[in-house]
Amino acid sequence: MRLSLRGWGNLVPYECTYRGFGEPDALASDEFQIVVLREGYRSVMTYKVDESTGLFSRLETEYFADRGDAQPEWRLRYDYGLDDDPLAITGVCLVYPLENLSREWRYSDIRHAGTTLLTSVSDPTNVRVAVEYEHAAYPVLPSAIVDGSGNRWEWTYSCVLFGSLSGARGC
Numbered sequence: 562m563r564l565s566l567r568g569w570g571n572l573v574p575y576e577c578t579y580r581g582f583g584e585p586d587a588l589a590s591d592e593f594q595i596v597v598l599r600e601g602y603r604s605v606m607t608y609k610v611d612e613s614t615g616l617f618s619r620l621e622t623e624y625f626a627d628r629g630d631a632q633p634e635w636r637l638r639y640d641y642g643l644d645d646d647p648l649a650i651t652g653v654c655l656v657y658p659l660e661n662l663s664r665e666w667r668y669s670d671i672r673h674a675g676t677t678l679l680t681s682v683s684d685p686t687n688v689r690v691a692v693e694y695e696h697a698a699y700p701v702l703p704s705a706i707v708d709g710s711g712n713r714w715e716w717t718y719s720c721v722l723f724g725s726l727s728g729a730r731g732c
Contacts, residue, residue: 575597575598575599576597576598576599577595577596577597577598578595578596578598579593579594579595579596580593580594580596581593581594591609591610591611591612592607592608592609592610593607593608593610594606594607594608601627602624602625602626602627603624603625603627603630604622604623604624604625605622605623605625605633606620606621606622607619607621607622607623608620609621611642611647614647616641616647616648617641617647617648618640618641618642618647619638619639619640619641620638620639620641621636621638621639622636622637622638623636624636632658632659633658634657634659635655635656635657635658636654636655636656636658637653637654637655637656638652638654638655638656639652639653640652640653643670643672643677645672645677646670646672646677649668649670649677650668651667651668651669651670652665652666652667652668653665653666654666663685664685665685666682666683666684666685667682667683668681668682669681669682673700673701674700674701676701678701679692680692688708688709689708690706690707690708690709691706691707692705692706693705693706693707696717696718699718702718703716704716
């Protein structure tokens with residue numbers, strides 16, 4: 562375990578503890594952790610790594626109102642792991658353990674034109690919103706959003722040229 566005390570400018574100093582792979586008090590072999598202590602508060606960030614790719618598969622942050630609390634005030638988890646883009650977030654979960662309350666959002670993505678595009682989001686009430694991409698000239702810009710009730714919002718894009726007409730190029 563390595564300890565360090567840090568502070569920036571007029572900010573209150575904070576203490577960081579790092580626990581990682583291969584250390585005597587380490588977590589699982591595929592996790593590392595950063596614990597931040599500041600003015601009686603404690604936050605714990607735990608990173609889980611996919612051993613086959615070396616990339617993050619999950620980030621979980623827990624916030625404790627008191628350094629000695631055993632249960633966090635809240636916990637926020639980000640899930641990663643889209644096969645074509647391992648940095649794309651596939652889900653977010655927010656938990657309030659003391660109130661026995663949790664909320665989860667799930668994301669669906671596709672790869673298109675070399676970019677990861679969001680195709681849908683499901684919220685904690687299981688309402689799903691879909692994003693469509695239909696413009697051939699603008700393949701990575703959304704053309705419509707459709708909510709769970711079938712309401713549809715569409716938009717189009719156009720190209721505006723700036724500068725002199727003699728040096729203008731097409732969009």
